[in-house]
Every structure is written in C-alpha cells, then in structure tokens.
Amino acid sequence: MSTPPVLSVRDVDVVRDGNPILHEVSLTVRAGEHWALLGANGAGKSTLLGLLGALAHPTRGFVEVLGHRLGRVDMRRLRSYVGHVNPRHDLRSPLKVHDVVLTGLTNTLERVPRWEPTREQAGTADRLIALLGLGDRRDARWPTLSQGERSRALIARALMPSPRLLLLDEPATGLDVAGREQLIERIDTLQRTCTGLASVLVTHHLEELPPGTTHVLLLRDGRCLAAGPADEVLTSDQVSKCFDHPVRLTRVDGRWSVRAGRPAGERGVNAVAG
Structure with missing residues (x-):
C-alpha cells in the first residue's frame, strides 16, 4: 500500500x-x-x-x-x-545558538522558564548544529551571528521536533x-x-x-x-513564461543559472555536464 x-x-x-x-x-x-x-x-x-x-x-x-x-x-x-523556517525570526534576546535551536522543541522565541532539555534532546541539538555547519558557533550569541549563520541556526531549530x-x-x-x-x-x-x-x-x-x-x-x-520533476519543469521556455521575460537556463554541477535572452530556436535547458 x-x-x-x-x-x-x-x-x-x-x-x-x-x-x-x-x-x-x-x-x-x-x-x-x-x-x-x-x-x-x-x-x-x-x-x-x-x-x-x-x-x-x-x-x-x-x-x-x-x-x-x-x-x-x-x-x-x-x-x-511542521518545520517552518522564517528568516524574519524576531528574537530580541542574546541567546546562544544552542539555546535558539532548543526553542524548536517548545515552539517559542525564548527559552521557557524552568524548562530543561533532556540529555538526548541536548545531544540532538548539537548534532543538528554540526550538520548545519555551526559546530564552532554553538555558544555564540544571536546578535553576533551573521545573517547566513542565523539562517542555518533556524533550520536546525526547525528540525528539533523531527518533522x-x-x-x-x-x-x-x-x-x-x-x-x-x-x-x-x-x-x-x-x-x-x-x-x-x-x-x-x-x-x-x-x-x-x-x-x-x-x-x-x-x-x-x-x-x-x-x-x-525539476528537469522537466525548469526549461528556458517555461521559466521565460513564468517571469514574463526571455531567459536562458544552464545547469552545471547540479546548480541552475539564468541569463537574459534566448537564442532563436532554443528549447529546454542547455544542460552542461558537471
């Protein structure tokens, strides 16, 4: 089934x-x-x-x-x-990365007073922090993080409940x-x-x-x-229609890029082996 x-x-x-x-x-x-x-x-x-x-x-x-x-x-x-990541996370307190990630369990902006994670939950937070490339920033305070680090911390936070x-x-x-x-x-x-x-x-x-x-x-x-499927939908013709502007797509090493204009008669993605 x-x-x-x-x-x-x-x-x-x-x-x-x-x-x-x-x-x-x-x-x-x-x-x-x-x-x-x-x-x-x-x-x-x-x-x-x-x-x-x-x-x-x-x-x-x-x-x-x-x-x-x-x-x-x-x-x-x-x-x-549901793990929902919104980059406009309105955190005002200088929480550490580890604590920000743990708030994914309580679904709150701040740490809940008198709430403490289990050893297993704290270990899960550390594993997610490492997976998102923030292992060396575990104890860094939220205001000191770059925007990119914040985005990755919020993904780790969203994954805490195992959605x-x-x-x-x-x-x-x-x-x-x-x-x-x-x-x-x-x-x-x-x-x-x-x-x-x-x-x-x-x-x-x-x-x-x-x-x-x-x-x-x-x-x-x-x-x-x-x-x-991505390879069927992401064609130069379809994307040009979507954005109401002629574009040309290429794909290298699995990543897409876009340029304005499209050669006459071109159809589909100009795929380049990576």
Whole structure:
C-alpha cells in the first residue's frame, strides 16, 4: 500500500479582501521529495506556503498537511509537526545558538522558564548544529551571528521536533555570496542525510536552488504554470513564461543559472555536464 502524501492541495483558491491571490492550484508532495516554489514577486508563493504550513485556510478547495485536512484539525497543534523556517525570526534576546535551536522543541522565541532539555534532546541539538555547519558557533550569541549563520541556526531549530516536512521561506534573503553558498551547501547535505524528509523552498532566484531539488512548481499570477520533476519543469521556455521575460537556463554541477535572452530556436535547458 502506497504511503499517503505529506502534502495534498486540490483546486485551491485564495481570495483576500476581494482580491484573488491563488486560482485552482494543486500540488502533491511525497516523503523524500524536495520542491521549489518559483515565481515573480506577487505570484502567490508566500500565500501558498502559508497554506502548506497550516497558517491559513483556503477560500475554496482543500489542503491536507501530514494527512490532516485544514478546517478539520487543530491548526496550532498541526503546526508543531511542521518545520517552518522564517528568516524574519524576531528574537530580541542574546541567546546562544544552542539555546535558539532548543526553542524548536517548545515552539517559542525564548527559552521557557524552568524548562530543561533532556540529555538526548541536548545531544540532538548539537548534532543538528554540526550538520548545519555551526559546530564552532554553538555558544555564540544571536546578535553576533551573521545573517547566513542565523539562517542555518533556524533550520536546525526547525528540525528539533523531527518533522516530516520542512518549509523554507526565501532562506537566502539578505545573504552575501559566501553566506548563500554555505546555506545551499548545508541544505543539500540535509536533503541527502534526512532521506525521509520532504521539503518546500520558496524563492524567485533559480541560483538559490540546492542541487537536490527534485520537483518544481512555477506560479504566475496565482496560477500553476507548470509542476513536476525539476528537469522537466525548469526549461528556458517555461521559466521565460513564468517571469514574463526571455531567459536562458544552464545547469552545471547540479546548480541552475539564468541569463537574459534566448537564442532563436532554443528549447529546454542547455544542460552542461558537471
């Protein structure tokens, strides 16, 4: 018997204050798949991610997260089983990295008073910190971290409850080249290490996609332009339509890059063996 999908979205519409944001969007994500939501600013990516993270209800259609249909489940409880990484983490206290990661267990910004992790939980935090490349920053204070280090710490935090689903909302926002590359490398390591984990990453920059990206959904004006395996969806023609601008895609060593313009008659990805 096949395993139920981690996420199931069927014919979803979202209307806010009379404004249509998503139109008849469908998506199925299974364990071990790593999806990217791509589209121009205002395409509806963050709205869709909010549905996947049980932060909002659709206006029409249905959404099932980890087998639970929105509208028939305690949303707050369901969110505790989803690893949702928001780079706009509003932490004001100078917590150490280790303590920030541990707050993933309590789903709070700050350490809960008089709460102490078990030895096993503290060990899990240390393993995740090392996996995200922050072993030498375990005791560093939050205000001293670079933006890239903060992004990786928040991913470790989101993984503390051992979620089956990880949602990444533009995790490379505000990073310089070094920070972006370190982040992508660690996300790629994570995807290869946690084989049962499903993930969805939102971005509008193809250069930010990890090599382990398996599937892509292209959104344009709130509608699904294309969805499926990454190599089938990420073509020069499809991406040009998605962003309403002619572009040429190349892929080297598993990473995509984009240039403006497209030679006449070119179709698909100009793949380069890495």
